[in-house]
Amino acid sequence: MKPTRQKNGGRNMNFLLIFLPPCFCHKFVPITSLICVRTVRQEEFAEIDYRVMRHAFDSQNELGRLCDEIIYRNDLAARLEAAGFDPVRKEVPVIVAHRDFAKTYRLDLVVADAAIYELKTETRLVADHDAQLLNYLCLHGAHHGKLINFRPAQIESRFVNTSLTAEARRELVVDSHRWCETDQGSKLLRTTLLNLLEDWGGFLELRLYMEALTYFLGGEEKVARMVELRRDGLSLGNQRSHLVNEDTAFRLTALTAGTEHYEQQLHSFLRHSPLRALHWINLAGHRVQFVTLKK
Numbered sequence: 001m002k003p004t005r006q007k008n009g010g011r012n013m014n015f016l017l018i019f020l021p022p023c024f025c026h027k028f029v030p031i032t033s034l035i036c037v038r039t040v041r042q043e044e045f046a047e048i049d050y051r052v053m054r055h056a057f058d059s060q061n062e063l064g065r066l067c068d069e070i071i072y073r074n075d076l077a078a079r080l081e082a083a084g085f086d087p088v089r090k091e092v093p094v095i096v097a098h099r100d101f102a103k104t105y106r107l108d109l110v111v112a113d114a115a116i117y118e119l120k121t122e123t124r125l126v127a128d129h130d131a132q133l134l135n136y137l138c139l140h141g142a143h144h145g146k147l148i149n150f151r152p153a154q155i156e157s158r159f160v161n162t163s164l165t166a167e168a169r170r171e172l173v174v175d176s177h178r179w180c181e182t183d184q185g186s187k188l189l190r191t192t193l194l195n196l197l198e199d200w201g202g203f204l205e206l207r208l209y210m211e212a213l214t215y216f217l218g219g220e221e222k223v224a225r226m227v228e229l230r231r232d233g234l235s236l237g238n239q240r241s242h243l244v245n246e247d248t249a250f251r252l253t254a255l256t257a258g259t260e261h262y263e264q265q266l267h268s269f270l271r272h273s274p275l276r277a278l279h280w281i282n283l284a285g286h287r288v289q290f291v292t293l294k295k
Contacts, residue, residue: 030199032095037140038114042161045144048115053148053157055079060150069121072150073108076119085111094139096208098199101215103208107136116145125149125156133160135205141166169201172288179290182277185217185244189279190290192216202283206254209283210242213252217244229272236272247276254283266293 040048059075073090080088092107109117118133125147133145143163149156174194181187196212214223226238227249241249249270255262259282270278270293282289 030097031139032097033092033140035089035092035110035113037110037116037142038112039141039143040114042144045115048111049146049159051083051085052076052080052111052115052117052146053155055083056148056150056155056157060155065151065153067121067150069108069119069150072121073119077109080111087113089113094136096139096200096204098196098212099216101212103211105136105139116140116142118145118147120147120149121151122149123151125158130158130160131205134162134203135208137162138164138169138201138203164203166201169203170197172197172202172286174288174290176290178292179279180277180292180294182248182292183245186248186279186292188217189213189244189250189281193281193288197288202286202288206252206283210252213250214242227273227275229269230274231272241273241275243275244279247274248279249273249275249277250279250281252281252283256284259284259289263291263293270295 056072056076059072059079063071063075077088077090089110090108092110094105094107096103096105107116108119111117116133116136118129118136120129122129129147133147137143137145137160143161145160147158147160176190179190181190192213193209196209200208214220217223223242223244224240225243227241227243228238229236242251243249251266253262263280266278266280276295278293280289280291280293282291
């Protein structure tokens, strides 16, 4: 795929507009699941959820709030089955693969092959929990899911919704006008990520892309290295970083705002390290930005 040249403010900029085919559920190799979650309207999901939450409250009322997650999952599943829900599936595996890399996720609870639930036993729900469930929704092409946290005195829950389709997740604009491939490792980094996006689409968990990149760049032992940071000749210690070669690091983010401030922080890190360059890849929704920062 070759980037098309476009004009922007008098500058030539490299953009690559890619439309990637959907690949999900058991029909395709990149994303494999034992089930295909039905696409349901908000109203149908709400009806299912109303009944599910009644049993979730009953479960916490009887068991208390100090049990492990697996206890609540098994109890809630048994209650739903007794109430006539069919099917109720626990720990549903989803395998995301690219060539010889594979990662398995497990969905806590899928009710009536329509409603995905992620159960927690945490002090409170945080943004990372929303991102985790959103990842599961995207993997199955589903639009509605819910987090249920059994640890607080009163059950904490919230909906996670998305309008993204498998096709929409593959409509990506790649901006490479600030990218500089310094060696084969840098070229492999960019090519590998584009191949992953072609197979999986965007909007998935950032850690998934990062683990796959690390794997294809040579593995954790080769890529994750300790880098010494210094200020005015004073050694401040070593910090773990991901490198494509001895003097070039890379960083993967998913920022849709605050990118200018984040770039300043990357420059600060680079300035106090022995590194010569840092490749920054930002998965900003439908826009994929490749940036090379140099000293």
